[in-house]
Amino acid sequence: MRFPTVILEGKKFPRIIFSICPSPLLHPAEISSLMKKAYEMGTWCYDLPFQKHLQSFKELRHSTEDETLVGLCHVEAEEGISFLGKPLHRIESKVLSTIKKNLFPSHVPQNIFPQYASSEVLTQKEIDRIAFDPFRFDKTLSLLDPQESPFLLIGEKYGDWMLVLGRIDLLKKMVLRVREKGFIPIFSGQWTAFILPKAKPLEVAAYAIPINRTESFFDLSKACDLIKKFDKPVISLNPLADGKLLQKSEEAFSFLFNELKIYSAIVQVSSEEEMKMILKDLEKFPSLISRRKT
Secondary structure (H helix, E strand, O other): OOEEEEEEOOEEEOOOOEEEOOOOOHHHHHHHHHHHHHHOOOOOOEEEEEEEHHHHHHHHHHHHOOOOOEEEEEHHHHEEEEOEEHHHHHHHHHHHHHHHHHHOOOOOHHHOOOOOOOOOOOOHHHHHHHEOOOHHHHHHOOEEEEEEOOOOEEEEHHHHHHHHOOOOOOOOOOHHHHHHHOOOEEOOOOHHHHHHHHEEEEEEOOEEEOOOOOOOOOOHHHHHHOOOHOOEEEEEEEEOOOOOOOHHHHHHHHHHHHHHOEEEEEEEEOOOHHHHHHHHHHHOOOOOOOOOOO
16 A cells, blocks of 8 residues: 655655554564565554664664655653753652642642652752753654654653643744754644643644544543644544554544544554554545645
8 A cells, every 4th residue: 555645844754653562561573563564564664662663674774775755753842951960760750749639730640640759849949950961862863763753742751741841932842853963843742732832832833632433631522622723734643542443443544534634643553454454544635634734
């Protein structure tokens, strides 16, 4: 099957990207095998959430001698943030306490937060002292190649946290750095309805957020309204709701591509059978290619 594409900043971007079971427990040999199967089905762009996915992708690119294959690497915002010279993850529990107790809407379900143990919260002065760490960020980017991975997903949970703390300036610096290194940034967030409007000022090619026909953080109805009115490209993360919609993928994709008019979807798959099932349903959408371009 020929995977349909859209154009983001002058480069082709597939409307469907397979994410080969993005679990740290999956053995590299299994990842390599599934990537090869996906390649035989026509896949040319792969989601690369972990180092072992990147390694398997490099091996596939080498073995096939196909330089048209590209990856979609992930860079956690924490890689470019420090607090008083130390990586921010060292005070993660304090950051979470601050978000949960002082800054976040009280109606938000508490189970969305990771476990934390700190009873302390950051003062505004401490929040102001969170800084961009160009050395650590450049070290992370140096491991990646813009020829192999022209687009980078940047942000993830720490990106959301910085938006909640009012430090979008840090994300802007990371986006600028990514562009200086020759990559095209895509902002990746988790709390769809909350972060989408806050992240809009970022100079990125697209926004990758969790959205499917059954749920979205935090408010599905609000998230859908935001996406329909959003004038920048949106990419769906987890479009099949952790596999719950696998048997109804045709309905799931119709909701995303026909109703919400999203640009692309990154679909988690864990077997050849799942890939074949998804591709079969995608054949029912002959006009997936959007006329909107950036």
